[in-house]
Amino acid sequence: MTYFTAGIDAALASNQITDAEFIRVTVYNPSLSSPTTYCLSSSYKKETFSGNDFIDSFVPLGGLVSISGHQRDLSPTSYDTQITLIGIDQTRIKDILEVGWNGDIPQTYHAGLKGSKIEIWRGFYDTRYNLIDTPQLRYTGIVTSYHINEDRQMQIDTFTLTLQCSSYKTVLENRFAGRHTNGVSWNTIGQTTVAPNYDSNGNPQNSAYDTGMDRVQAIHNTTFNFGLPVSS
């Protein structure tokens, strides 16, 4: 857990702020048991600090890193941001493509950046260019999209990678959740299903079995004329 320290508070109150962004990308590779992390920053040198579950060194890329503006809200809100990386090696472009078979190395896959976790910190520097306390975490989200732009003008060829990132709140809003309303699914707990165990009269014998959804299948697509008087 990082704290908003008095040193950072003083830096923010100053009219002259020196700050850098620190980005941590966690890429989930299906061929590896643990994810791969990439740490980079817009600072001038490598900085090492720890978060909730890591201690990482952030590689300086200076002006090669650009991050769009962030919203500043008192309550959690959903917003997107984008990270631009310039000067990408052409031979590494394949690394950011979708998950797929890696033809260069047998039995391996490209991890793909889409779906990767993105965390962004902001660090503040004093007048002697030393980092003030621990940088502050200000954004957590995932890479929802990316685009690669090749700008070729005569003999000048420049690649730009832009990562579109959505905050975790957006991800949660887009999540579908619920349960199937049939007897089997209703009685599934974890990986096991509670047996119905009906007797010859159709009465359940297993007290753990919940009969609440057993008749759903029978009334599925049945039309009821609600409002008619009861016939008998």
Next chain:
Amino acid sequence: MGLQTIINHCETLNIDRRRVMGVQYTRSEIAKISETPTRNPWRLNLEISAGLQYSTNRALLESIDYLDRKHTEDVSFGVAGGASPGLSFIFAYQGGLNQSQLNGITVASFSGNQLTLNLPNTITGAGTVLFQSGDLLQIQGSPYPFSVLGPATASGSSPTLGPVTYGQAQVVGGQTQVTLTTHRPNFITATVAGQGINVGNACIFRVFCPNMPTYKLNRGGPDAYISWTSGFQLYEYLGDA
């Protein structure tokens, strides 16, 4: 020697060391300045006239074509580095130490923009000026020149612009030291403690030319004058730091 030759023959030299920062003004016109802590590379913009002749500069053209916008070259403004004698005034050392005394200086530490140097005991006499503001200084083994911004004195007072005199140095652990403020922070990943230093014209710049101009041969046969499509914008290469 392609870019060094261009430096030796250039008409004008524009030095750009501006840092990356944004300035915004509040409604009450208070300036809010935000700086990105970069490595602040040297940018040297050269203008050169069509004064070089083809017959005597074919090697230069070949070197320029090889360098293109990719390869780096170590250039200097000192005679020992290949520069014309007339350029040595630009980064000449302004302090009062001789070469033997300078050779005895080693780096104690370099954190942020605070460079602490161990001074040899051959420096005697209070009032000896070690460095003037604007002096170039380079850690041996790393081709990255730093300029001296001003001293941070032994008493810990705020850095002020001015010469660093021997009287301001302090004795730490039996070793006389002085701490300087450099124009940019230390980004060198190699160990710098214990390294010697180069000063003034002994410093080199590792540069490349991202806008490498093309050239044209004017009329005149073998002695045709070479003209360039633009000036040379040299950019310090910091990728190996």
